[in-house]
Amino acid sequence: MRWRAVLDAAADLAWGGSCAACGRPGPVCCQACDRTVRELAPRRVRSGEGADLIWARGDYAAELRALILACKERQGLGLVPLLGDLALGSVAAVAYERGHGGALLLVPMPSSRATVAERGFDLTWLMARRVSGRLRRLGLDIRAARGLTLAPGARDQVGLSVADRASNRLGRMRVRRLAPAPMLLLDDIVTTGATLTAAGAALTAAGHQVLGAAVVAATPRLDGRGRPGRR
Numbered sequence: 001m002r003w004r005a006v007l008d009a010a011a012d013l014a015w016g017g018s019c020a021a022c023g024r025p026g027p028v029c030c031q032a033c034d035r036t037v038r039e040l041a042p043r044r045v046r047s048g049e050g051a052d053l054i055w056a057r058g059d060y061a062a063e064l065r066a067l068i069l070a071c072k073e074r075q076g077l078g079l080v081p082l083l084g085d086l087a088l089g090s091v092a093a094v095a096y097e098r099g100h101g102g103a104l105l106l107v108p109m110p111s112s113r114a115t116v117a118e119r120g121f122d123l124t125w126l127m128a129r130r131v132s133g134r135l136r137r138l139g140l141d142i143r144a145a146r147g148l149t150l151a152p153g154a155r156d157q158v159g160l161s162v163a164d165r166a167s168n169r170l171g172r173m174r175v176r177r178l179a180p181a182p183m184l185l186l187d188d189i190v191t192t193g194a195t196l197t198a199a200g201a202a203l204t205a206a207g208h209q210v211l212g213a214a215v216v217a218a219t220p221r222l223d224g225r226g227r228p229g230r231r
């Protein structure tokens with residue numbers, strides 16, 4: 001965690017900036033935009049086995065897209081709690097669809113060290129902590145676990161072709177030693193599903209049961225409804 005990111009978030013909360021989604025002066029996400037994204041109903045964007053069951057909170061468009069971009073590209077630490085809350089709906093939907101009632105590990109998709117350093121925080125890890133913390137308070141047995149890391153040399157996915165993305169992740173995803181447990185994968189955005197599929201394959205090969213994947217936003221590409229996005 002970089003102090004600069006904390007300072008920026010604190011300044012935004014204390015002195016007011018502008019809404020990352022609509023630009024209105026005020027908090028980092030204004031009340032109207034906050035309500036708009038929280039009203040999005042989770043939807044299944046892919047049906048399949050393991051990590052190929054994917055639920056998203058909404059399309060990667062409009063307010064949701066603006067908030068994710070602001071969080072990732074403008075060091076928007078103050079938006080992490082909101083994105084975590086949105087991901088929570090997708091997590092609950094996957095667990096419910098699989099009929100899972102026992103202990104669960106929430107495994108965030110790993111970011112490269114360079115990305116974390118540039119951003120000042122590890123977005124998916126902080127989201128996983130937020131989701132698991134809130135669900136534990138509701139009495140559910142769920143923990144965030146860094147089950148995957150990216151080996152050094154992994155490039156960020158931005159700007160890579162679909163094929164390059166798959167091989168970039170697939171070749172560098174490393175499974176950390178964890179007691180075998182049912183897992184649910186977590187990411188901010190899904191575009192082709194290549195990252196989640198690679199993660200699911202790596203974890204399954206290491207003896208883990210992957211129930212599915214939860215994301216905040218899905219680019220329309222995933223179900224063939226539009227143009228590609230970023231991941």
Ligand SMILES: [Zn+2]
Pocket residue numbers: 019020021022023024029030031032033034
């Ligand atoms: Zn707004």
